[in-house]
Amino acid sequence: MENEREEEIEDMSMSPPSLGSMQFAGSNGFGHSMEFMSQAYLPNMYTEIDIKIEDSNFNQDPPFPIYLKFEDVEYKVRGSQVASTNPVKSVMSKVATQHTMEEDRYKKILKGMTGSIGPGEILALMGPSGSGKTTLLRVVGGRLVDNVKGKITYNDVRFNPAVKRRIGFVTQEDVLFPQLTVEETLIFSAFLRLPSNMSEQQKYARVETTIKDLGLERCRHTKIGGGYLKSISGGERKRTSIGYEILVDPSLLLLDEPTSGLDSTAANRLLVTLQGLAKGGRTIITTIHQPSSRIFHMFDKLLLISEGYPIYYGKAKDAMQYFSSLRFTPEIPMNPAEFMLDLATGQVNNISFPQDVFKEQDSADSSKSVIEYLQLKYKETLEPKEKDENHGAANTPEHLQLAIQVKKDWTVSWLDQFFILYKRTFRARCKDYFDKLRLVQALGIALLLGLLWWKSSTNTEAQVRDQVGLMFYICIFWTSSCIFGAVYVFPFEKIYLVKERKADMYRLSVYYVSSTLCDMVAHVFYPTFFMLILYFMAGFKRTAACFFLTLFAVLLIAITSQGAGELFGAAVMSIQRAGIVASLVLMLFLLTGGYYVQHVPKVMQWLKYLSFVYYGFRLLLKVQYSGEELYECESKRGCRTLQSSPTFDTVNLEGGLTEAWVLIAMALCFRVFAYFCLRRRIDVRN
Ligand SMILES: Nc1ncnc2c1ncn2[C@@H]1O[C@H](COP(=O)(O)OP(=O)(O)O)[C@@H](O)[C@H]1O
Ligand SMILES: [Mg+2]
Structure with a gap:
C-alpha cells in the first residue's frame, strides 16, 4: 500500500506538472508562484519519499515547500461560568436554557481568522498583548486542537503527524539547558532529531552551518547560562532557540515574540536572519508586539488582531494605505507599527478618524467603537477578498500534497x-x-x-x-x-x-x-x-x-x-x-x-x-x-x-x-x- 503510494508520487514527480495547475494566487496570495517553488523542488523529487536522502543534502536543496491556508479559524476555551453577584440575576441565569449555559461556559479567544502564506514569506501577527497572537500561532502549529473551528490546510492537506514534523516552533521563553554551551545544545538536538542514516559528520556539518547561518560563532563555546550563571546575551539565546528548531530543516517556522527583550539592533539582526531563512524557501509566521519601523518593513504580510478579531490582513506595505482609505491617518509622524497598535487598542489620540465611527455606537466607550468599526470594515472589504483569493487559487500540486503526508523519518532507535x-x-x-x-x-x-x-x-x-x-x-x-x-x-x-x-x-x-x-x-x-x-x-x-x-x-x-x-x-x-x-x-x-x-x-x-x-x-x-x-x-x-x-x-x-x-x-x-x-x-x- 505504502509502496504503491510512493510509486505514484514518484511518477508524478517525473512528469512535469502542467503549468495551468501551477498558477497561484495573485496580489494578496502567496508571494512566490507555486510554479517556481515546486520546480525548485523538482530535482529532488526522486528522493522525495526517501526523506533521509533529501535531508542529507541539507542546505543545498531548498526545503520542502509548505503553503498554509487558514480560514475562519475560531478558538474558544472552557472557562468557569461568570458568577453574578446579584442573587436575582444568578437565579435567572440558573433558569436559562441549557444551550445558553453551555455557550456561557466558553470564552472565545479567536473569532474568525483568515489568511494564507507560502514559502519565502514572513507573516507577522501583530496586536496588543492578550489579543490572541500566541493562540493563533499555536493553533496553526497544531498545538491546540480541541475547540478549534475553521479550516487550516498545509499544501491543501489537514494537519497530521507528518505535518507536525515539518513545523518548527520557537516559543516566547527560551527553554534551553543552562549548563550546556550553544554548540553542545545544537549538537545534542541534531543527534536526537536527525535520522539515524545520516552520518556523524553530516550531523556535525549541519550544526556548523546552523551556527554560521545564525551568526553564533562568537558564543559557540559559551554556556547558555541564566539565573546566577554567566550567560550569553538575549539575542544569542533567541538565535540558539531558532537554531535548535531549524536544525531539522522545518518548512514552516513559527516564532512567538522573537524580539521581545532584545534591543533594537539585536532585534533587527534577528529579523535579517529570519528574512534569510525565508528566502531559503521557508514559510515563516512570527508574532510581534511592538516592532520598530525598520522591522515592520521586513514583513511581507501582516495580520493585525484586536481582541481576537482581525482588523487588517494583507501585505504589510499596503497596511497604511488601507487605513488611510478608511480615513484613519496619523496627525504626527508615527512608526506604522505604533499607529496600528493604537488602532488595534482603539486609541485614537493624535490620529484623525472618520466621524461615522461613533454614529451607531455608544460614544461613552470610544475605543470599543473604533475597534468595532475596524472589525466591521475588515469583514466588509478584506475578508471576502482574501477568501476569494484562497478559493480562486489553484490547489497545491498533488505531489506536494502527497509528500506532506509522508512522515519525515527521524527514526533514531x-x-x-x-x-x-x-x-x-x-x-x-x-x-x-x-x-x-x-x-x-x-x-x-x-x-x-x-x-x-x-x-x-x-x-x-x-x-x-x-x-x-x-x-x-x-x-x-x-x-x-x-x-x-x-x-x-x-x-x-x-x-x-x-x-x-x-x-x-x-x-x-x-x-x-x-x-x-x-x-x-x-x-x-x-x-x-x-x-x-x-x-x-x-x-x-x-x-x-x-x-x-x-x-x-x-x-x-x-x-x-x-x-x-x-x-x-x-x-x-x-x-x-x-x-x-x-x-x-x-x-x-x-x-x-x-x-x-x-x-x-x-x-x-x-x-x-x-x-x-x-x-x-x-x-x-x-x-x-x-x-x-x-x-x-x-x-x-x-x-x-x-x-x-x-x-x-x-x-x-x-x-x-x-x-x-x-x-x-x-x-x-x-x-x-x-x-x-x-x-x-x-x-x-x-
Ligand atoms: N487556556 C486558556 N484559558 C483561558 N484563557 C486563555 C487561554 N489561552 C489564552 N487565553 C486568553 O486568550 C487571550 C489571548 O491570549 P494570547 O494568545 O496569549 O495573547 P497574545 O499572545 O496576543 O498576548 C488572553 O486574554 C488570554 O488570557
Ligand atoms: Mg503572546
Whole structure:
C-alpha cells in the first residue's frame, strides 16, 4: 500500500506538472508562484519519499515547500461560568436554557481568522498583548486542537503527524539547558532529531552551518547560562532557540515574540536572519508586539488582531494605505507599527478618524467603537477578498500534497536515543553531581560519625544499642538525601521535557530511563565514598564480605529512596509541593522504620510494610550481626547470643535476606509508578 503510494508520487514527480495547475494566487496570495517553488523542488523529487536522502543534502536543496491556508479559524476555551453577584440575576441565569449555559461556559479567544502564506514569506501577527497572537500561532502549529473551528490546510492537506514534523516552533521563553554551551545544545538536538542514516559528520556539518547561518560563532563555546550563571546575551539565546528548531530543516517556522527583550539592533539582526531563512524557501509566521519601523518593513504580510478579531490582513506595505482609505491617518509622524497598535487598542489620540465611527455606537466607550468599526470594515472589504483569493487559487500540486503526508523519518532507535540523552543529561547535571559542597557534606558527616562512634564494639548491651543507633542514622541520612535529591528533578525539568516532547524529540521512556540511570551515578558514588570512610572508623566487622554486604545494603536503600523521590516528584510536578510531600512521607517512613518503636499496635503494623526504611534497616542489621555471636561475656550472667538482646527482639538475625528482594522490588515499582505519573503529568496535547 505504502509502496504503491510512493510509486505514484514518484511518477508524478517525473512528469512535469502542467503549468495551468501551477498558477497561484495573485496580489494578496502567496508571494512566490507555486510554479517556481515546486520546480525548485523538482530535482529532488526522486528522493522525495526517501526523506533521509533529501535531508542529507541539507542546505543545498531548498526545503520542502509548505503553503498554509487558514480560514475562519475560531478558538474558544472552557472557562468557569461568570458568577453574578446579584442573587436575582444568578437565579435567572440558573433558569436559562441549557444551550445558553453551555455557550456561557466558553470564552472565545479567536473569532474568525483568515489568511494564507507560502514559502519565502514572513507573516507577522501583530496586536496588543492578550489579543490572541500566541493562540493563533499555536493553533496553526497544531498545538491546540480541541475547540478549534475553521479550516487550516498545509499544501491543501489537514494537519497530521507528518505535518507536525515539518513545523518548527520557537516559543516566547527560551527553554534551553543552562549548563550546556550553544554548540553542545545544537549538537545534542541534531543527534536526537536527525535520522539515524545520516552520518556523524553530516550531523556535525549541519550544526556548523546552523551556527554560521545564525551568526553564533562568537558564543559557540559559551554556556547558555541564566539565573546566577554567566550567560550569553538575549539575542544569542533567541538565535540558539531558532537554531535548535531549524536544525531539522522545518518548512514552516513559527516564532512567538522573537524580539521581545532584545534591543533594537539585536532585534533587527534577528529579523535579517529570519528574512534569510525565508528566502531559503521557508514559510515563516512570527508574532510581534511592538516592532520598530525598520522591522515592520521586513514583513511581507501582516495580520493585525484586536481582541481576537482581525482588523487588517494583507501585505504589510499596503497596511497604511488601507487605513488611510478608511480615513484613519496619523496627525504626527508615527512608526506604522505604533499607529496600528493604537488602532488595534482603539486609541485614537493624535490620529484623525472618520466621524461615522461613533454614529451607531455608544460614544461613552470610544475605543470599543473604533475597534468595532475596524472589525466591521475588515469583514466588509478584506475578508471576502482574501477568501476569494484562497478559493480562486489553484490547489497545491498533488505531489506536494502527497509528500506532506509522508512522515519525515527521524527514526533514531531507542538505544541510540538513550545514549545521546544519557550523555546530555550527564553534561547538564554533572556540575550538580560533583558539587564540592556535596562532597564536603558526605566527607564531613562520615568523619563526624566516625569520630563519635570511633572503634565502637558490641561487647555489652549498651554498646550494641549505640551501634544499632548508628545503623539507623545511616539509613536516615541516605534515605533523606536521596529522596530530596530526586524529588525536584522532574518538577525542575518539566519545561524542557514538555518542549521536547511537543517537538516529538524522543520517547518519554528514554528520558525517564536515562534520567534515573544518570542520577544513580551520584546516588551510588556518595554513599560508597561515605561508607569507605565511616565503616573502618566506626569499627564495623572487618571482613570483606561484611563490608561489601553493608555497602550493598546502603546502596539499595539509596536507590530505592531515589525511586521514591522520583515518584513523589512526578506525582505532584511542582517544586513547592514536591518538598512538602517528600518531607511528610519521609517522616512517616522513619517513624515506622523499626528503630524508635518496635512494638507497634496491631492496627498500625501494616504501615511498616510500606516503609522501605523498615526493610533497609533490618537488612543492615542482618548483614552486620549474626544471631549466634556472643556478647556480655564479662557480665555476671555470662555470655549471651546477640539474638537474645532486646535490641533484636523483633528481628530474626538468622533469617534470609528477603529484605534485599523486597527493596529491589520496591525500587522497581517506584520507578514504574514514577514513569506512569510522568506520562500523565506531561500532557503535550495542549
Ligand atoms: N487556556 C486558556 N484559558 C483561558 N484563557 C486563555 C487561554 N489561552 C489564552 N487565553 C486568553 O486568550 C487571550 C489571548 O491570549 P494570547 O494568545 O496569549 O495573547 P497574545 O499572545 O496576543 O498576548 C488572553 O486574554 C488570554 O488570557
Ligand atoms: Mg503572546
